[in-house]
Amino acid sequence: MTDYKKMSVYQIYPKSFQDSNGDGIGDINGIISRLPYIAELGVEYIWLTPIYISPGNDNGYDIADYYNIDPVYGTTDDFKNLLHETHKRGLKVMMDIVVNHTSTEHIWFKESSKSEDNPYRNFYIWKKNEGKLPNNWVSKFGGPVWTLDERTDSYYLHLYDVTQADLNWEYEPMRQEIYKMMRHWLDLGIDGFRLDVINLLSKDQNFPYDTLNTFTDDGRKYYTDGPKIHDYLKEMNKEVFSRYNNVITVGEMSSTSLEACIEYTKPESKELSMIFSFHHLKTDYKNKDKWELQKPDIMELKEYFTKWQNGMEKESGWSALFWCNHDQPRIVSRMGNETEYRYESAAMLATLLHMMQGTPYIYQGEEIGMLNAHFDKITDYEDVESLNAYKNMINAGKSEEEALKILRERSRDNSRTPVQWDNTENSGFSTGKPWIKMGKMADRINVEEDLKNEKSVFSYYKKLINMRKEYDIIRDGNFTILDADSEDTFIYTRETEREVLYVICNLTDKTLEIDKKITDSAAGGKCLITNTDIPCEKGMLKPYETSVWLLKK
Numbered sequence: 001m002t003d004y005k006k007m008s009v010y011q012i013y014p015k016s017f018q019d020s021n022g023d024g025i026g027d028i029n030g031i032i033s034r035l036p037y038i039a040e041l042g043v044e045y046i047w048l049t050p051i052y053i054s055p056g057n058d059n060g061y062d063i064a065d066y067y068n069i070d071p072v073y074g075t076t077d078d079f080k081n082l083l084h085e086t087h088k089r090g091l092k093v094m095m096d097i098v099v100n101h102t103s104t105e106h107i108w109f110k111e112s113s114k115s116e117d118n119p120y121r122n123f124y125i126w127k128k129n130e131g132k133l134p135n136n137w138v139s140k141f142g143g144p145v146w147t148l149d150e151r152t153d154s155y156y157l158h159l160y161d162v163t164q165a166d167l168n169w170e171y172e173p174m175r176q177e178i179y180k181m182m183r184h185w186l187d188l189g190i191d192g193f194r195l196d197v198i199n200l201l202s203k204d205q206n207f208p209y210d211t212l213n214t215f216t217d218d219g220r221k222y223y224t225d226g227p228k229i230h231d232y233l234k235e236m237n238k239e240v241f242s243r244y245n246n247v248i249t250v251g252e253m254s255s256t257s258l259e260a261c262i263e264y265t266k267p268e269s270k271e272l273s274m275i276f277s278f279h280h281l282k283t284d285y286k287n288k289d290k291w292e293l294q295k296p297d298i299m300e301l302k303e304y305f306t307k308w309q310n311g312m313e314k315e316s317g318w319s320a321l322f323w324c325n326h327d328q329p330r331i332v333s334r335m336g337n338e339t340e341y342r343y344e345s346a347a348m349l350a351t352l353l354h355m356m357q358g359t360p361y362i363y364q365g366e367e368i369g370m371l372n373a374h375f376d377k378i379t380d381y382e383d384v385e386s387l388n389a390y391k392n393m394i395n396a397g398k399s400e401e402e403a404l405k406i407l408r409e410r411s412r413d414n415s416r417t418p419v420q421w422d423n424t425e426n427s428g429f430s431t432g433k434p435w436i437k438m439g440k441m442a443d444r445i446n447v448e449e450d451l452k453n454e455k456s457v458f459s460y461y462k463k464l465i466n467m468r469k470e471y472d473i474i475r476d477g478n479f480t481i482l483d484a485d486s487e488d489t490f491i492y493t494r495e496t497e498r499e500v501l502y503v504i505c506n507l508t509d510k511t512l513e514i515d516k517k518i519t520d521s522a523a524g525g526k527c528l529i530t531n532t533d534i535p536c537e538k539g540m541l542k543p544y545e546t547s548v549w550l551l552k553k
């Protein structure tokens with residue numbers, strides 16, 4: 001049985017992972033061909049972002065048919081083969097499931113929109129047109145959350161794109177259909193789910209018309225960790241997860257709270273195994289606005305980790321640890337150094353995260369220190385969120401240059417460029433024209449290069465992943481921050497009755513002197529990993545230096 005508290009997960013964004021048939025889009029057979037590489041990294045699970053039939057307006061997060069694989073990725077037989085090949089290597093598979101909304105192309109929505117007495121009407125959330133929008137909530141992708149459907153003169157709710165209609169979780173028959181579908185995938189042999197924006201399922205259906213005229217509040221308080229969310233997750237657990245052995249679940253939580261996440265994951269709740277929260281990745285949002293740039297606020301970042309590490313540990317909750325995914329810019333570009341210290345900063349950021357309590361998730365390409373794409377032209381962007389944001393920024397008075405500067409840092413396409421496998425054309429991703437432009441510096445930043453070198457981001461990640469399996473203190477130790485006042489370093493310990501682990505990170509490109517007491521204590525132990533030849537040399541930290549020390553008490 002996999003101990004999810006000692007494992008790591010590798011996230012695959014199939015569209016950009018490996019193409020096997022030259023159409024420029026990654027596919028299942030491409031994933032199969034790269035399984036030995038993933039196994040080499042030492043992870044236990046892979047998570048596949050959605051590969052179900054979809055019009056692809058939000059790259060698969062708009063599902064049109066929950067039961068079938070989109071032909072661009074392959075067939076059900078290919079998928080069964082993937083499961084077989086994955087399991088053969090001792091790896092397990094987590095499918096991404098989107099049950100907050102479906103595509104408007106889904107048969108349920110097509111039926112639901114036909115008439116008010118259609119059997120599927122209540123699968124979605126409709127409001128009769130009374131001459132104005134039912135409320136002023138703002139979609140996560142910009143614009144109102146309501147779109148009028150003239151066939152029944154009613155608005156439907158969509159927290160995301162207009163083609164992603166929100167399901168009505170109040171309606172039991174709809175919930176049962178979802179559970180049945182989830183059991184279908186478990187029956188086929190998958191080992192878990194990543195549940196998309198799962199804390200948004202329960203909406204306050206009075207749809208209070210927010211009195212705010214500004215859009216600083218978009219209405220999220222009415223549906224985030226909503227009134228019946230725990231009931232739904234308990235029911236899902238009972239109807240689905242609990243019926244199988246060893247199913248691991250991770251819920252993606254939008255704008256959530258520590259209290260809610262403890263409740264979602266403490267074992268007695270019988271809801272989810274673990275959660276993703278995003279507060280640490282908003283510390284570079286100016287005034288909490290993703291589309292306004294600022295340097296990461298290190299104090300806020302450290303406060304977040306301290307609060308969540310302590311809070312989850314104390315109440316037996318469990319976090320997924322991550323810096324990167326398909327919605328986030330690359331972490332080395334964001335908080336590290338893209339040039340001189342790429343290796344050092346990639347290793348330091350990985351150490352900072354991987355030595356915490358939780359289950360680390362590694363997003364394809366992160367393990368070789370891939371960088372943001374930083375596209376220069378608006379026509380290079382593919383992502384629906386980025387394109388909407390660009391329009392909104394221009395409408396709000398930003399110049400094209402300003403808006404592009406922001407996209408270059410913030411767009412989700414930064415992390416969606418294909419995995420750079422080698423130094424050949426299209427970096428070994430595809431023999432055809434890739435669906436999206438390739439990323440930066442593929443001649444130097446690629447898998448082949450990393451596998452050749454002992455000192456590489458890949459081998460550093462591999463070591464961290466294996467340390468988690470070997471040292472129980474990484475799972476169990478109490479977290480204490482030692483340098484809460486510093487904006488330059490992040491130093492913490494993990495402690496059990498018998499051992500202490502020191503984790504030392506220089507977050508800057510400067511050489512720093514740190515508290516001698518810390519280096520003296522740490523150096524009394526064994527150095528388990530570092531990104532430099534002589535760690536803590538003369539009580540100093542080199543740019544982006546990191547080291548981890550284990551002391552017996």
Ligand code: NOJ
Nearest residue numbers: 058061098160196197327
């Ligand atoms: C979160 C997913 O990670 C993201 O890619 C998607 O756009 C939204 N949920 C909506 O499904």
